[in-house]
Amino acid sequence: MNFRRLFLIFTPYTWLLIFFLIPFAIVLKISLSDYAISIPPYTPVLDLEAGWAGVKEFLSALDFENFTFLTSDALYYTAYLSSLKIAFISTVITLIVGYPIAYGMAQAPDEWRPTLMMLVILPFWTSFLIRVYSWIGILSNEGFLNQFLMWTGIIDAPLQILNTNTAVYTGIVYTYLPFMILPIYSALEKLDGSLIEAAEDLGCSRLQAFWLVTFPLSRPGVIAGCFLVFIPALGEFVIPSLLGGSSTLMIGKVLFEEFFVNRDWPVASAVAVVLLLILIIPIVLFQRNEQKQREAEG
C-alpha cells in the first residue's frame, strides 16, 4: 500500500521536476550568464569536475548585466509596455463582444442551450493556427473586408488593416472569445431569475435591473474570463507574427527573435524571466478569484 502510494506520487512528481522545474532553473542561470561566441553561446559553463572551486568561479561570474541591458535598450521596455497595452485593450474588446453572447445563451430556451454551448466550444477544438490564418484572407488589402467596404462605397481605396495592431486586436478577440464567453455564461446560468423580477417589481427599468442585479452577480465570471484572455494574450507569439506588422511589438515575438535570429540566449532568457515576473501578478489575482468562487460555492 505504501509502496503503491510512493510510486503514484513519485512518477508524475519526478517528471515535472525534470521537465518543468529544472528547465526554469536553467533559464534563470543563463539569464545571469554572459553572451559568448561559442557552443553553447554563453559563458560561464558550470565545471563540476573542478569541484568546489569550479562552483565558486561559476557563481562569481554570474551577474545582472542582461537585466540592466533590458532597461537600457528601449526595444525591450517598449515591447513589454506595448504587450501590456495590446493584451489589455483586447481583453476589454473581448469582454464587450463576449458578454452579450454569454447573456443571450443564458437567456435562451432550455432546449437550445446544448447546441449553443457546442457552437461556442467547437472553435476551441479547431486549430488555433487555422483560425488566425483565416483572418489573413479577410483583412488583407485585396481581402473580403476591403472588397465589401469598397462595394458598399464607404471607402474608395483599400484600407491597410493586415500587418497593423488592429489586425492583432481582431486576432486576439477572435481566438480567445470562447474563453470569455464560457465563464460568464456559467455565472449567468446560475443566476436566479426571480431576483430580476423582484428588481423590476420594485420599480427598476430593465436596464437598471441589469446594472444593479445581473451584472454584479456575473462579476466572478467576468473576472475569470478577463484573466483567461489577458494572461495568454500577454505572451502571444503566433498572432503578432502572422497578423501584426513590423511596428507591432509584442514580447513573445521579441523573445523568439532574440533567441532564433540574434542567437543571444542570455538576453532571451532574461526577457523570459522578466515576462514571468510580470505574469505572476495577474496569475495570483486570478487564483484568488477562483479560490473565492470555490469558497462561495462550497
Add this chain to the structure above:
Amino acid sequence: MNRRFSWFNATSLTLGFAFLYLPMIILVIFSFNQSKLVTVWAGFSTKWYVELFRDEAFLNAAWVTLKVAVVSSTVSTLLGTMAAYVLVRAGRFQGRTLFSGMIYAPLVMPEVITGLAMLLLFISIGLDRGVFTIILAHVTFTMCFVSVVVSSRLATFDKSLEEAALDLGCTPFDAFKSVTLPIIAPAVISGWLLAFTLSLDDLVIAQFVAGPSATTLPMKIFSSVRLGVSPQINALSTIMISIVTVGVITASLVSKRSIARQRAEEQAAVRN
C-alpha cells in the same frame, strides 16, 4: 423568466456566432476555388486537395504530428491521471505545495517560455532534438490539462464507494479497476482528447524543441503561411475543420444519449 428569444438576445447571438463562424466558412468555401487567388472566386475545383495529397512535405509533417500526438497524449493521460489521483486522494505529503504548483503553472505559462526552457534543458543534457524531444515537451505541458480535468471528476465522486469495495475484499488495484476507473473514465477520455488536440495544435513549443530534423504540421503551415495565403492551406484547413466538427457533434450526441439512458434507468429504478 422569459424563455423565448428576445430581439436583443437573438441579435447578439446571431452577430456573435456570425463573427465566430464566418471566417472559417469563407476559408472552407475558398478551398474549392479554381483560382490561385484566395479572395477571387473563379469556379469550383478540387485541385488544391489533389495537390495537397501529392505534396510529400505536407504528408510527412502530418504523419510526424499524428505520431507525436498519439504517443504524447497517451503518456500524458497516464501521468496526468496519476497526478490527479495524488492531488485529490494522497492527502498530505512532503512537497505537496510544490507539486500542485507544478501542475497548475503550465496552464498559464506563455508557450514561448515553456518552449525556451525545454529547449535549454535538452541542449544542456545533450539530447538530440527531433520527434522524441517534441513528445517529451508535449507530455509535460498536456499532462497538466489532463490532471485538471480528471481531478475535478475525482473530487466530486463518493470516496465511500471505493472503501466499500475494499471492505468487500477487493485489492486496491481491483477496487481502482472495477470501481474508480469506470466512474472517472469519461474524464480520462476527455483528458486524452484534450491532450491530443493540444498536441496537434501546438506550434510554438514544437518550433523551439523540434530542431532541424523534424517538422510538424503546424510548423509547416506556419512557414508557408508566412509567405502569404495559399489555397492548399485552405484545403488542409477544411479537412481539419471537418474532422473536428464531426468529432464534436458525435461526442455531444453520444453524451446526450448516455444522459437520456441514465435518466431512463433512474426512472425505472424508482418505479421498481
